Amino acid sequence: MCTGQAACIHRLCITPMQLQSRLGEFDQYCPVCLALHHHLVDSSENVSLAHAAEYRGHYYKMCCRDHLECFLATPDQFVNPGCPYTLPQPHLLPRKLTEPQVKNRFPQQVEMRGFCPVTYLDGKQRYEALVRGNMEYAVEYRERIYIFETKQKQDKFLRLPETYWDQKVPNKLPPVCEPVLLTSLPMLGYLQQGVAEAIIKAMTAVGCLKPKYPFLSVQRSALLYVAYYLKAFNHKGSDYTRKKYKQKLALFEESCALIPYLGSTMTRNYKPPNEHPIDFEYKLRRFWALGDLPGANGVL
Template sequence: ISMKCMNSYLDRAQSELNCRLGEFGHYCPVCLAVLHHLVDCSETAALTHAAEYKRKYYRICGESHLQAFLSTPDEFLAPCCPHDLPQPYLLPRKLTEFQVKNKFPQQAEMKGFCPVTYIDGKQRYEALVQGKLEYAVEYRGRLYIFETKQKQDKFLRMPETYWDQKLPCKVPPLCEPVSLTSLPTLGYLEQGAGVPVIKAMTAVGSLKPKFPFVSIQRSALLYVAFYLKAFNPNGTNSTRQKYKKKLASFEENSELIPYLSLVMRGGYKPPSERPVDFDFKLNRFLALKVLGSNGGL
């Protein structure tokens, strides 16, 4: 009941906020007035830096700007504000990769090169860097993609500085992605599974496991198989956890041979002089004989 009341209160508070937002919507009026930056606060769920003035709500980007707004709010609002918020159709907005793909056949401006990197790099040839679909923005009906999230945020703050550019006649060659399935077998394995296999081989080479009653070659192969399953980024979390436990158990069982060979050196020792866990580990070692000889691994 308490959670239901809290959710109901939050829903009503959010509804009231949307109804009573001032003329700047979710944009920070201080950033717009002082820096002429468009800083969208809508992605911040908390209202820690929100202010109420003349029965209107205003979203502020941070503590320093909040204090400035509270001290002299009229300086940041019409008619004293030096800059008006652009019309909604002139505001930039982020796009997801899915939204970008749904805009096909519309192409990204500047052939996909990052406009922020190009301008900040003084429009040199070296500053022509391909953007990534995960950092996309729509502005004035055009599509732009950026090198990093920081460059995307910079465009969102100052779109007028970066939006209208022309590429030089000479540009770097576009790097088209190569499908893995189009590669020959060795190339497919190298690009698709090279890094995980190298990590698995490094791990088995460092540990050099020898499972009881199993050959060295088969022990290494089993360890690599468990390792690849345990750290497969494409596997489900439950599958990875399952094989991480198998890998840990395999490592523990492989330690039985050096342990027993060290403890059992020399003559006979009565039970009172043996390590506490000796009998347990010896019985565990002998029980693995059936598992190893039957190929139950």
């Protein structure tokens, strides 16, 4: 590597231990993000060195290709003393916490009574912006614990913790929404919350198709179609069951299509067999065979 110039260290067989021993003053935080935007962007989760560079005997990791090229072009702008900002002390850096880690910190409570600080501040600290965070997206900062609505909100806090950490929630807070067991609802409420969406989709599908199965009534055909549809698209069913009933549904639709096909093909005037479509005889035999099945004529 040329003296006084920065160079990419990708594919130079540098071990994690060697990288750690020669990291510059920004550890694994992107110096370009810090200098240009005052953002803390931790690159430690990315083990690749595709966006890493060596300068004056130290290693620096950037968050993306564009920032690597900026660093390589003018490295003095992004390292001390040229960088306008310094990396905070380790105890002042935010770090992600897993859900078990948050629970192990009991009796310490999460800040802001569990509301997402990013959503609240970005929502101009209005009452409507009080949205409860998810324990899956937790961060420790200044020995305090914060939880966030989404991963995107968590990442935003990690970049700009100083912007979001010191907030107070109002005295009036949204009520806590306790989960209600589906089986505790009355029958009408149970059906509305449990199966209404699935039934609406099934009814929409049968209304669009208007199936008429050979030798069955329109009502019986519609009921069978809805039953197959519910089984085929039951997200709580097994893969085997869904696949099985999707095949039954497809076969049912093919059988229903026989009636309009034969109705349009069989005219009042006699046609010799050689003038019929090539699949006419097969579909006609299949149509009559459905009438011989057990349960035909409305009892399928």
